Amino acid sequence: ELKVEQNPLFLSMQEGKNYTIYCNYSTTSDRLYWYRQDPGKSLESLFVLLSNGAVKQEGRLMASLDTKARLSTLHITAAVHDLSATYFCAVDNQGGKLIFGQGTELSVKP
Amino acid sequence: DADVTQTPRNRITKTGKRIMLECSQTKGHDRMYWYRQDPGLGLRLIYYSFDVKDINKGEISDGYSVSRQAQAKFSLSLESAIPNQTALYFCATSDRPGLEQFFGPGTRLTVL
Numbered sequence: 001e002l003k004v005e006q007n008p009l010f011l012s013m014q015e016g017k018n019y020t021i022y023c024n025y026s027t028t029s030d031r032l033y034w035y036r037q038d039p040g041k042s043l044e045s046l047f048v049l050l051s052n053g054a055v056k057q058e059g060r061l062m063a064s065l066d067t068k069a070r071l072s073t074l075h076i077t078a079a080v081h082d083l084s085a086t087y088f089c090a091v092d093n094q095g096g097k098l099i100f101g102q103g104t105e106l107s108v109k110p
Numbered sequence: 111d112a113d114v115t116q117t118p119r120n121r122i123t124k125t126g127k128r129i130m131l132e133c134s135q136t137k138g139h140d141r142m143y144w145y146r147q148d149p150g151l152g153l154r155l156i157y158y159s160f161d162v163k164d165i166n167k168g169e170i171s172d173g174y175s176v177s178r179q180a181q182a183k184f185s186l187s188l189e190s191a192i193p194n195q196t197a198l199y200f201c202a203t204s205d206r207p208g209l210e211q212f213f214g215p216g217t218r219l220t221v222l
Contacts, residue, residue: 009150031207031208042200042213042215043153043213045210045212048208048210092207092208095207096141096158096160096204096206096207097158097168098155098211099169100153101152102150102152
């Protein structure tokens with residue numbers, strides 16, 4: 001059974017600082033997704049990682065995938081308040097079924 | 111207009127009542143999904159459908175049923191609602207494996 005774990009679950013950052021969110025999963029998969037959810041809103045796709053070593057960047061966010069270690073990271077560079085949200089990773093389990101992590105609630109403070 | 115819509119957006123119902131949540135999409139995707147979100151648990155898959163004639167159970171299908179009326183429509187039913195089905199429900203669509211899923215706005219369901 002595929003399990004997906006994120007850490008930390010809660011993250012309070014100061015503006016301008018860097019930090020990394022980790023997503024570990026328990027069985028083989030080479031498809032991993034990162035989503036953002038603002039309070040009371042739906043999920044917005046951030047990154048699609050489809051192979052070992054994949055790296056994607058958008059603005060202050062960069063995601064990577066190491067399928068051998070079963071690990072993805074979401075790195076935040078020079079955080080700003082607008083990045084405050086909950087971030088989810090999700091791993092593809094058998095052709096399109098996603099298993100989600102618990103989510104990381106990020107708060108960026110001045 | 112939104113590509114994935116859900117109705118109703120909010121619903122309060124009583125234990126034992128039957129309720130249907132509806133999802134429609136204009137993206138032309140074959141694959142549709144229903145998830146529930148509970149605080150601290152992320153999203154969990156209830157049912158999914160890869161085309162109109164295909165229905166599959168997800169992680170937590172007990173107490174739920176679905177109907178795929180057309181490529182664009184996928185409904186979730188609670189035959190006899192219970193309080194622990196109080197949650198935020200999301201519908202999602204995707205085009206094919208490997209591409210991201212697109213989520214609807216969600217339905218907040220409260221069962222009293």
